[in-house]
Amino acid sequence: MSPAKAVGYAIGLPLALLILLFLPAGSVTWDKGWIFVAVSLAAFAASAAILARVNPVIFRARSRFQPGTKGWDKALLSVMLPTMVAIVPIAAFDAGRMHWSPVPLWAVILGYAAYVGGIAITGWAQAVNPFFEPGVRIQSERHQRVIDTGPYRFVRHPGYLAAILMFFGMAIALASYWATIPAAIASALLLVRTSWEDRLLHAELPGYEKYAAEVRWRIFPGLW
Numbered sequence: 436m437s438p439a440k441a442v443g444y445a446i447g448l449p450l451a452l453l454i455l456l457f458l459p460a461g462s463v464t465w466d467k468g469w470i471f472v473a474v475s476l477a478a479f480a481a482s483a484a485i486l487a488r489v490n491p492v493i494f495r496a497r498s499r500f501q502p503g504t505k506g507w508d509k510a511l512l513s514v515m516l517p518t519m520v521a522i523v524p525i526a527a528f529d530a531g532r533m534h535w536s537p538v539p540l541w542a543v544i545l546g547y548a549a550y551v552g553g554i555a556i557t558g559w560a561q562a563v564n565p566f567f568e569p570g571v572r573i574q575s576e577r578h579q580r581v582i583d584t585g586p587y588r589f590v591r592h593p594g595y596l597a598a599i600l601m602f603f604g605m606a607i608a609l610a611s612y613w614a615t616i617p618a619a620i621a622s623a624l625l626l627v628r629t630s631w632e633d634r635l636l637h638a639e640l641p642g643y644e645k646y647a648a649e650v651r652w653r654i655f656p657g658l659w
Contacts, residue, residue, distance in 0.1 A: 449476060452523070459524040460531025467530060467543075471609055478551050482558035493561045496568050504570030507631060512570075515624040518617045519598075522605050526614035538610040546607030553600035559586050560593045567594065571632045573639045581642040583649075589656055591647060595629050596654045598622075629653050 606614035
């Protein structure tokens with residue numbers, strides 16, 4: 436990643452988060468919003484620092500959609516990504532401005548546990564998988580191979596498990612039941628993506644069928 440792009444991410448993403456939180460909340464003094472910002476920046480900064488040491492190539496791999504990304508994946512993401520982003524402003528409008536959701540403190544703490552846990556699982560998956568890209572494709576030019584270490588020993592798509600934890604974790608950490616609606620929609624679309632991607636990997640990635648026979652669960656251990 437170029438220095439200019441790195442600076443752009445470092446400035447643009449936190450700024451976007453601030454806008455998505457405090458504009459719908461109607462106040463920059465909303466304490467739950469600032470707690471969420473602090474936890475998010477700390478967790479993602481720690482993850483990025485570790486990845487920079489153990490798998491720095493992942494930053495380039497995840498910086499953009501690569502040629503060959505499947506058309507059906509782009510179509511799914513065109514719906515899923517806005518739905519995912521909507522979790523934050525809906526939660527901020529609910530909990531920061533309207534106060535519709537009586538979410539207890541213990542639930543908020545569990546929300547943060549799920550959110551930070553999701554960030555940690557994503558970081559773990561990216562640390563061991565240099566082929567962890569934002570789009571679905573077979574990376575033949577990079578000699579893609581099956582990854583069966585780290586969290587891939589337990590489920591075939593740990594990044595998607597992490598994303599679902601983060602979707603619902605964000606909503607509850609920000610004390611909003613209403614924000615679980617876009618979280619559920621984004622998660623449902625992610626399950627569709629998982630099924631279609633798994634079918635592609637079975638058909639086109641050498642060794643994946645054997646790996647899938649050894650690691651039975653796609654996302655949820657013991658369930659699916």
